[in-house]
Amino acid sequence: MGGEKAAVAEGERTQFLPAAVAPGSSILPAAGSAPAPNVAAGPSAILVRQLSAVRLSQALASEAARGATFLCLPVLMAAGAAFYFALSREPGWLALALPVAFLAISTWLLRTRAALSLIFGAFLVFMLGIAVAKLETSRLATPMVGSDVTTRITGRLVRLEHQSSGRIRLTIDLLATERPRLHYPPKRVRLTARAVPPDLRPGDGVAGLTRLMSPSGPVRPGAYDFSFASYFNRLGAVGFFMSGPERVELDEPLPVSARPARWLETARGALAERIRAQVGGVEGEVAVAMIAGFRAGIPEEINEWLRRAGLAHILAISGLHMALVAVTIMFMLRAGAALFPGFSSRFAVKKYAAVAALLMCTLYLFVSGSAVAAQRSYIMLAVMLAALIFDRAAITMRNVAIAALIILVLSPHEVVGPSFQMSFAATAALVAGYAAWTDWRQRRARSGPPPGGILSRVARYGVAFVLGLAATSLIAGTATALYGIWHFQRATPLALPANLAAMPVVSILAMPAAVLAMLAMPFGLDGIFLKVMGQAIAVVIAVAEWFSSHTPIDAVGLIPLSALLTLTAALVVLVVSTTRLRLLALPLIVLGLCFVATRQLPDVLVTEDARLVGLRGLDGRLAVNRSRPNGFTMEGWTRALKAQAVVKPTGGGEGFPDISATSQAGFSCGDGLCLARHSSGTVIAHAAGVTAARAACGAAALIVLDDAVAKNPCGADVPVITKRELARRGSAVVYLREEGEPAEILFSIEEPWRPWHAHRAWSRAARGLPPNEPGS
Template identity: 60%
Template structure:
C-alpha cells in the first residue's frame, strides 16, 4: 500500500520508476494572462526581423540627423560624377515635387523616409550646381605666350629654388587676349627684391590651360583649378619686373594684402630660425606654406604614413586648442581664489577658439584648415554652453556647414579622410566610454594610489595613442587607397614613434613661439620645434626605407561605394543595425579582389603609353617620361618597376619584345602578355604598316584621320585624346568578345572642361610654330 501511494505521488510529480511505464501527466493549466509562446527562430532570421526595430532605435537616438550630411554629400558626389551638366530647372522642380510628396505623406510609415532621403540627395545636387554657377572661372582655351601685367596675390618658395606666384591679371599684350583668365599661377626663377602681395608685376609668360587627369579617375587639375579660381598655369620666360597697377579698392583687399605679407614674413622668420628642411616643415605646420619641402622628405612622410602632419587639419587645430586651454587653465590654477569664482574651463575654451581663429587666417585659410576650424569651433562652442564637445552630432553639424559652403570638397580626399578619421574615433570613444561605465557599475574599478594612478596614466596615454593611430589609420585607408592607390603598411609604428614628438613638443613649441614672438624670444621655442621635426624626419626616413611597396592598385568604383556605405553604417549606428555593414564589406572586398587592372594607360597629350608586362613591370615608350605621371601610373597598376624603351638605330622595322618597347624611326612596338601587338606612332605614316597586325595604336598626330579604317585595331589619335582625355584600355583576352576602354573626360563637357574644345589638338590642328624670316 505504501509503495502504491509513493508511486501515485511520483506520478503526480511526473516521476517514474525504472522499468515501469511513464505515466501521462495531465497538462498544466495555462494562466489567462500568459502570452502565447512562439517557436524560437534561427539566429539569422531573428536578426533580420530585429533590424527594423534597431533602425528605429538609432533614429530615436538622433540617427536621423546624422543622416542629413551623408545624404546631402551623396547628392553632391552624384552631381559631380554625372557625365553631363544637368540643368537647374529640372533639379528645382524635382526638389519641389519631392518636398510636396514628403509633406503629404507624413502620416505614412515608410514613404516619408524614402521621399525625404531622395529630397536630400537632390538638394545636395542642387548645392553642387549652385557652387558651379557661383565659381564660373574663365579658363584658358589654348596655350599662348603673352606679356601679362597683374597684381601679386601670393608668393611661395619652392624646393627647386624657383618661386610660385599667384597673380590677378590686369592686362595682356602682344598678343592681347580677348578672353584672358582672371587669375593665373606661374613660376619664376627670381622676382624683384621686396615684392609683396598687392604689388604690380609684369613679364613675358607662357600660359597653359590646366590639364585633365593623367588617367581615368585620377586627380583632375582642371576641376581643382576651376573651383580655386585659377584659369591658367605656366611660367615666366624671363624674370618678371615691377609694374604700376591700380590699387585694388575692394573691401577685403587691404586686409588680405596685410595678412599675406604677414604670413610670408612669418615664414621667412621661421626659416631663418630653423634652417634647412626642418624650417620648411615648420613653416608648413605654422603658416601652411609647403612648397619649399624637398621631395625626398615628402616621399618619406608619405610612405611612412606621416604626411598628415604637413597639412593643417584637425590634428593641428586640436593640438593648438589643447595647448592654449592647458596654458590658460594652468595659469588660472596659480590663483586659486580666482579659479574658484569663475568658470575657468569656459574662459580657456574661449581663448582657444580665439587663437584657433588667428591660426586659421595665418595658415592661409586653406579648405582643409577651414573644415578643421569649423569642426573645432563647434566643439568649443559646445563647451561654452555646457554641452558635450566630442559627439557625432557636432561632427554632423560641421559637415553640414562645409557641404553648404564648399560642396566640391565632398569629392576630395581631404574632406573624406578627415571626417572618416574623426567619425571613427568618436564612435570608438563612445563604445569605450560605454564599456568603462559598465565596468564601474559592476564594481571593477582598480584601487587608488599615486604610483598606480601614475602608471595607469602612462599606460592609458600609450594605449590611447596606439588606438588613435590604428582607428584613424584604418578609417582613412579606404579613401587613401581610392584616391592615391597607396596604403602605408608601417604607419602604426611610425605614428607611435613620431606623434608624441609632434603632439608634446613640436606644436606646443610652435604656440609658445607665437606668444613669444612680439618679445623677440621665439628663437628658443622654434629651435626646440626644429629639433622635434628633425627627429620626426629621421623616423620617417627609417620607416620609409624599411617599408614594403605601398601601392595597392586601382579600386573599382562599386567596391569603393559598398565599402564606404559599410563604413558609414558601422560608425553611425549604435545598435545591432551596425552588423549590416558586414555583408556590404564582404561584397566590397570581393569586388576588390576580383578586379581587373587596365592593360594599357595613355596620356592625354598622346605622347606617353604605359603597358603592363608579365613580370609586373610598366613598359613605357619614352626614355624620359613625366615623373608625376609615372608615379601615378605605377601605383594605379601596382607595378614594381618602370621599363624604359629600347631605341635602336634607323632600320626597316623595330624588333618586337614582350618586356619593353622597341622604337625605330617614329614607331614603338611591344607585344603584351596576352599576345596583342601595341604600337605608338609619331604620325599617320609611321602607323600605316601596323594597321593590320596591331590591336592598339596610339598616334601622336592631331591631323591624322580615318587611320586604319576597316581594320580591327583600336586607334587613338592626338585629337581623340585632346577631346576626351587620357585613356585606360582593357585588351580582350582569349575567348573574350572585344577590347574595352575608358577615357577621363565625358562629352558634352562639364563647365571645368569646356576649354578643351578650343585646344589646337582638339580642333585637329598641328602644334603652333612661330614664323621665321624664311617663312615670311
Template identity: 55%
Template sequence: MEAREAGRTDERRQFALPGAAPLAPMPARREAVSADSRPALPERPPSHPPVAVARGLPATLRRALDGEPERGNGFLFAPVFMAAGALSYFTLAAEPSFLPLLLSFVLASGLAFALLSRPLLHAALVAAAMVCAGMLAGKVETWRAATPMLGSEITTRLTGRVVRIEHQASGRVRLTLDLVATERPQLRYAPHRIRATARAAPEGLVPGETVQGVARLMPPSGPVRPDSYDFAFESYFSGIGAVGFFLSRPERVAETGPPDFGERLAAWVEEWRGRMAARIEAQISGPEGAIAAALITGIRAGIPEEINEALRVTGLYHIISISGLHMALVAGTLMVSLRAGFALFPSFSMRRPVKKYAAAAALAATAFYLALSGGDVAAQRSFIMLAVMLAAVIVDRAALTMRNLAISALIILIVAPHEVVGPSFQMSFAATAALVAAYAAWRDRRERRPRASISRGMPVAMLRTGLGYAAGLSMTSVVAGLATALFTAWHFQQVSPLGLVANLAAMPVVSVAVMPMAVLTALLMPFGLDAAPLWVMGQGIAAMNAIALWLAERSAFDATGAIPLAAVLVLTVALAVLTMATSALRWLALPLIGLGVGLLAARDLPDAFVSEDAVLVAMRLEDGRIAVNRPRPRAFTLDNWRRAFGGGEIVRPVDAAPGEVMESRLATAGFSCRDGLCLVDRGDGAVLAHAADAAAARPACGVAGLIVIADATARSPCGQGEAAVITARDLARKGSAEIRFGQGPAAIRFAITEPYRPWHEHRRFSRAARGLAPWRRQERDQPRSDDQTG
C-alpha cells in the same frame, strides 16, 4: 549586507531635516527580479506609429529600426545623403538644369512633410530631399565659381597683381597673380587669376604689388588617368584659370589701379605670412625650417621632395597638411594652459565658468590660426569642425559627439560641396567619425566595468598612465588608419605599411615638442622672444624627419593598384552604418564589408595608360614590369600610373635597327622604337603601338591591337577591324585613356566625357581638340597639307 543597510539608514537619519517623518529603511538589493514579479506599468504611447513595412522583419531588426529614430540618429545620416547628392552631381555625364533640381527638392520636402504619419516613407522622402539638396548645392557653387579658363597654350606679356608668393625648394618662385592686362597678343577671354613660376622674383616683392613679364600660359590639365585627381576641377573651384611659367624674370611695375579693401586685406595677410615664414626659416635652417614654416603659416613649397616622399610613405604627411590635427592641438594647448592658469586663482575659478572662457579663447586662437595659415579649404573645414565643438562647450553641450560632426559636415556641404569629391573631406570625416564611435564604445564599456579602489602607489600609477597613453595613441592610429585606408587606396593607390609604427614614434614628439612650441612661437614672435620655442620646435621636427626617413628606407613598396569605384561606394556605406548606428543595425555593415572585399578581390587592373597629350604611353607586361615609350618620362605621371598598375620595375624603350621594329616586339622586353614608331608585345598577344604620325603608324595596322598617334591632324591609317586608333585630337577632347586588352578589341575608357561640364568646357578651344597642328610662326603662311585638314 544587513550591517551595510543599517549604516545607510543611520546616515540618512543624520542628514534628515528636523521634524521630518522617520525614514523607512531601504529595501535590500535583490540580485534578480523575475519578469512575472515586476509591477505592471502603464504603457507609454510611442513617439511615432510602428513602421508597417518592418512588421515582417525579425524582431531584433524591427526593434533596431524603431530604436534608431528614438535616439535621434536619423539626423546623423543627413550629411551622408547630402554628400551622396553632391557626389552624384559632380560625377554626372552632363550638366543638369537648375529648375529640375529645385523642383525635385521642393517636391521631396513637401511629400516628406505631408507624410509624417508614415515613418518609413517619411524617412525615405527626407533622404531623397537631402540628396536633391546636395545636388542643388553643387549646382549653386558651380554657378558661383564661374571661373574663366584658358582654352589653349599661348605666350603673352602679362601684368598681374601679386596674391601669393611661394619659394620652392628648387630655388624657383611660384606666383599667384590676379591678371590685370595682357598684350602681344591681348587675350579676349583672359582668366582672372593665374599661377606661374619664375626663376626669381624682384627683390623685396610683397603681395599686393604689380609685376609684368612674358609668360607661357597653359590651361589646367585633366586627370593623368581616369578616376585620378582632376587638376582642372580643383582649379575651377579655386579660381585659377591658367598655369604656366615666366620666360624671363618678372619686373615690378607701378600700380595700374588702387586695389579695393578686400584685396588690400588679403595682401596684408599674405605679406604677414611671408615675413613670418622668412623669420622662421632664418632661425631654423634646412628642411626643419621649411616644415616649421609650413606648420605655422601653411606655406609648404620650400619642403624638399625627399622629405615629402618619406612622410607620404610612412603615413606622416598629415602632420604637414594643416587640418584637424593642428587645429585640435592649437585649441587643446591653449585650453589646457588657460585652465591651468585659472586654477592658480581658486576664488575666481570657483565662481566663474573658466571652461567656457578657455573654449572661447581657443575658438578665437583657431580663427587666428586659420587666417595665419592661408585659409586653405582643408584648414577651413577643420576650423568649422572645431568651432562647432568649442561652441558646444560654451553652451554646456558635449563637444565630441557624432551630432556635432554631422553639423560640421552639413555646413561644409552647403558652403563648399565640391570638397566631397576630394580626399581631404573624405579622409577627415571618415577618421573623425570612426574615432568618435570608437571613443563612445570605449566609454560605455568603461562605465560598465567596476572601478578598482585599491591604491598601488605613485610608480604604479605613472606606469599605468604611460601605458594608457600609449594604448590610446595606438588605438587612435589603428582606428583612423583603418577608416582612411579605403580612401587612401582610392585616391593615391597606396597604403603605409609602417604607418602605425611611424605615428606611434612621431606623434608624441609632435604633440609635446612641435605644436605647443608653434603656438608659443606665434604668441612671442611680435615681441622678438621666439628663439627658444623655435629651437625646441626645430629639434622636434628633426626627430620626426629622422623617424620618417629611417622607416621609409625600410618600408616595402606601398602600391595597391587601382581599385573599383563600386567597392569604394559599398565599403563607404558600410563605414557609415558601422560608425553612426548604435543598435543592432551595425550588423548590417558585415555583409556590406563582405561584398566590398569581394569586389576588391575580383578587380581587374588596367593594362595600359595614355597621357592626354598623346606623348607618353605605358603598358603592364605579363611579369609585372611596366614598359614606357620614352626614355625620360614625366615623373609625376609615371609614378601615378605605376601605383595604379600595382607597382613594378620600369622598362625603358630600346632603339631597333631599321626594319627590325616589327620583329623585336616578339622579345617582350619593352618598347622597341625606330622612325617614329614604338611597339611593345605583352606576351599574350596584346600589342600596343605609339606612332608620331599616320605614316609611321601604317605598318602597325595589321599587328597592334591599339595604335596611339601623337598627331591631332591625323586620321586612322588602318582598315576596318585591323586596329583601334587613338589620335592626339581624341585625347585632347576626352583626356587621358585607360586601356584593357581582352579577347576582342581593346576596351578604351577616357577620363573626360562629352558634353563637357563647366570645369572642362575650355578643352574644346585648344588647337589639338580642333584638329589643328601646333602653331609655328615660320609656318603661318604655308598651305596646310591633307593630313592637317583633320
C-alpha cells in the same frame, strides 16, 4: 513632462513595428488571418521571422531616438553632391527644381506617415546635395585658357611661395594681356619664376612675358583631375615667366575689400621668413608648413619619407593641428587658474579657456592661409568648442554632422577630394570609437580610487596614454586607408608604429612650442620655442626616414569604384549606428573585399597628349615608348599598376621595327613607330604620323596616333586612338581581351563637357589643327 517624453518615445518606437506586433498585440498571427504566402514554413519559422522583425524594429527605434536620422543628413547630401560631379553631362536647373519641389511637397503632405515621410525626405536631401553642387559650379564659372599661349601679362600679386627647387611660385590676379591680347583671359593664374624683385609684396603690380598653359586632365581615368581642382580654386591657367617678373605701378588702386587679404599675406610671408631665420634647413621649411601653411619649400625626398611612413598628415593644417592648438591654450589657462583656487571656484574657467582657444584657432586659421582643409578643421573644432561653452557635449557625432553640413553647403566640391573624405572618415571613426569606449567604461565603472601608490598610478596613466595613442592611430588609419588607396594607390603598413614613435614628439613638443612661439613673438622671445620646435621636427624626420626605408610595400594598385562605394557604406553603418545594426556592415565589408580581390588592372595607359604609352607586363614591369617619360605621370602609373620596374624603349634608328621580332621585353622603336607585344600576344603600336601608323595596320591590335590632323588610316578593323580624340576626351586606359575580341577603351573625360572641362574645346589638337610652328 517625463510622462509626455516617455509617451513620445514609445510612439516613435512603435511606428516602426508591424501591425502584428504593436503594443498589446501578440507576435503570433491573429485567429482567422490569411495564411502566409510560404505555406511550407512551419510555426517556428514564422515565429523566428516575426521575432527578427521585432528586434529590427527595436533597433531602428533606438537609432532614431539617438538621432541617427540627423546623422544621415550629411551622408545623403554628400552622396548627392558626389553624384552631381560624377554625371556625364551638366543637368539643367529645371531638371533639378522640379524633383526638389515635388519631394518637398510630398514630404510635407506625408508628415503624419513617418515611414513615407522619411523616404521622401531622404531623397529630398539627396537632391539638395545635387542642387548646392550645381549652384557652386554656376557661381564660380572660372574662365580657363584652352590652349597654351605666350603673352605678356600685367596683374596684381596675391601670394608668393618659395619652392624647394629654388624657384618662386606666384599667384596673380590678371588685369591685362598683350601681344597677343587674350579675348577670354583667365582671372587668376599661378606662375613660377627664377627670381622676383626684392621686397615684392602681395598687392603689388607685376608684369612680364609668360607662357600660360591650360590645366591638364587626369593622368588616367579616375585619377586626380587638375582641371577640376583649378576650376574650383579659381585658377584659369598655370605656367611660368619667360622674362620677369617686374614690379609695375598699377593704374587701379587696391580695392578696400582686398586690403585685409594683402595685409594678411604680407604678415604670413614675414612670419615664414622669421621662422626660417630661427630654424634653418629642412626643419625650418617643415615648421613653416606647420605654422604658416607654406609647403612648397619642403624637398620632395622629405615629403616621400613622410608619405611612406604615414606621417604626411603633420604637414597639412588639419584637425590635428587645430586640436593641439586648442588643447595647449586650454591646458595653459586652466593650469594657471588652478593656482588661484578662489578665482577658479567663482568663475567658469573651462568656458573662458574654450573662448580663448577658439580665438587662438581663429588666428591660426588666418595665419596658416585659410586652406580648405584648415577651414574644415576649424569649423569642426569651432562647433565642438561652442558646444563646450554652452554646456553641451563637445565630442559627439552630431557636432561632426553639423560641421559636415556647413562644409557641404559652402564647398560641396570638396566631397570628391581626398582631404574631405579622409578627414571626416577619421573624425567620425574616432568619435564613434570614443563613444564606444566611454560606454564600456561606464559599464565597468567601480567605486573608489584605483589601488596602488603614486608610482603604480603613473605607470597606469603612461600605459593608458600609449594605448590611447595606439588606438587613435589604428582607428584613424583604418578609416582613412580606403580613401588613401583610392586616391593615391598606396598603403602605409608601418603607419601605426611610426605614429606611435613620432606623434608624442609632435603633440608634446612641436605644436605646444609653436603655440608658445606665436604668443611670445610680439615680445621677441620666440627664438627659444622655435629652436625646440626645430629639434622636435628633426626627430620626426629621422623617424620618417627610418620607417620609410623599412616599409615592405607602398603601391597597392587600383581598386574599383564598386569597392569604394561598398566599403564606404560599411563605414557609414559602423560609425552612425550604435545598436546591433552594426552587423549589417559585415556583409558589406566582405562584398567590398571581394570586389577588390576580383579587380582587373588596365593593360595599356595613354596620356592625353598622345606622346606616352605604357604597357603592363605580367612580371610587374611597365614598358613605355619614351626614354625620358614625364616623372609625375610615371609615378601615378606605377602606383596604379603596382609596377616594380619601368622598361625604357630600345632601337631608335632608321627604319620601322620588325613586327615579327617584337617581344614582351618592351617597346622597340624606329622611324616614328614603336611596337610592343603584350603577354597575350597582342601587339601595341605608337605612331608619330600616318605613314608609321599604316606600317602597323596589319599586325597591331591597337595604335596610338600622335597626330591631331590624321584620322584612322587602318579602317574599322584596327582601333586607333588619335591625338585629337585624346585632346577632347583626355587620357585613356585599355583592357585587352582574348584574341578576336575588341579591346575596351575608357577615356577620363566624357562629352558633352562639364564646365571644368569646357576649355578643352579651344586647344589646337582638339580642333584637329597641327601645333604652332616656332615663329608663326
